Amino acid sequence: MPPRYIKKIEHAFKSLLNLPLCLILGKGDPFRIPVDPAQIKSILILRPDKLGDMIVTIPVFHAIKKHYPHLRIEVIASPRNKGMIEHDPQVDEIHLYTKNIFKDLALIMKLRRRRFDIVYDPICHDSTTGLLLSRIIGRGAVRAAARKLKLRSFYDYCRPYLPDGTDHNIDNGFLIFEVFGINPDSVDPFLPIHLPEESRRKADHFWMTLPDNGSFRVGLNISAGSRTRTLEIEKYIEIVNYLHVNHPNLEFVILCVMADRHKAEDLMRNIRAASYLIPEHLSLLDVAAIIKRLDLLISPDTSMIHIARLMKIPVVGLYSGHKRNFHFWRPYRQKHGAVVAVNIDNIFDIMPDQVVSEFELLIEEIGYSEKSPSGKDH
16 A cells, blocks of 8 residues: 555544544633743754654754753654754753653653743644644643644644645744744754764765865765655666766765665766765764765755755755645755656656756756866856
């Protein structure tokens, strides 16, 4: 059964739970908004979900600390995404939500006793989990959410979810600033993930092994979170060879998970451009430190795309044809750089010439020039 149908069944089951919940839970109080930041000491942010969801919310943590250094930030994370913030000095404490009812119940009751001033749910759909956590933990707290639809009224603050909207998940996270009476559009969102010193050291070591020739270096990530979200290796070979014909001075840094290294090696054997494979056994933070030095990234994986964009690195992203998901996860604040499949369940129908065409539009947008030593105008 396709993943989207499994997800629909899950959502339908949770919707059945919403009715009795709505009878038990009281409505939110919008008159509590905006709050006086000087009177706020702590905020709990709910991110007990996927890796990409955490990545797009990290700039919010950093922006809150930048505006309100006195504010204590605690985060509920999942085992899948905790690693992205466990070394981040802007996060004061992390709590692990495991989907184990016994462990999680003890955690929920402990956090309830903390008496947070704000509980923020940035999950951008009607999440029963997010609603329950915010209501049970947030005793007396201002309960805020980014975007909901049917459950919107149970929060003190919430923007409506727009099924046909074009809002981006990064911008959705910044809606918390409306709780403080600040226009989210006035807040700088380009605040990248924190890179620990060990990750920076590994990246430095890798880059020292590459020729110091000032080339324009393109990262090519061939891995993604599921098989349906990446292309067959023959298409990546075509993409690189097409780009090499158009821009002989390009060099490629190949990114992949350990399980795909044999594919990466096959790719390198069949391309004419200079290429370099990242070292084995790197964490995502280690890879992020390498991405930081790229001139451009091509990737089917949205986590990589947002890591790069928050560093202001141009990206060419490959997406399935699911329009709402595309708008949520498209390359952030770029005019060009998105290649969208027709199929809504996978990206298999994307062709190499589509990727090359979007690459050409993007490098024109960023002012790429073969004339300068680095391949860019300065």
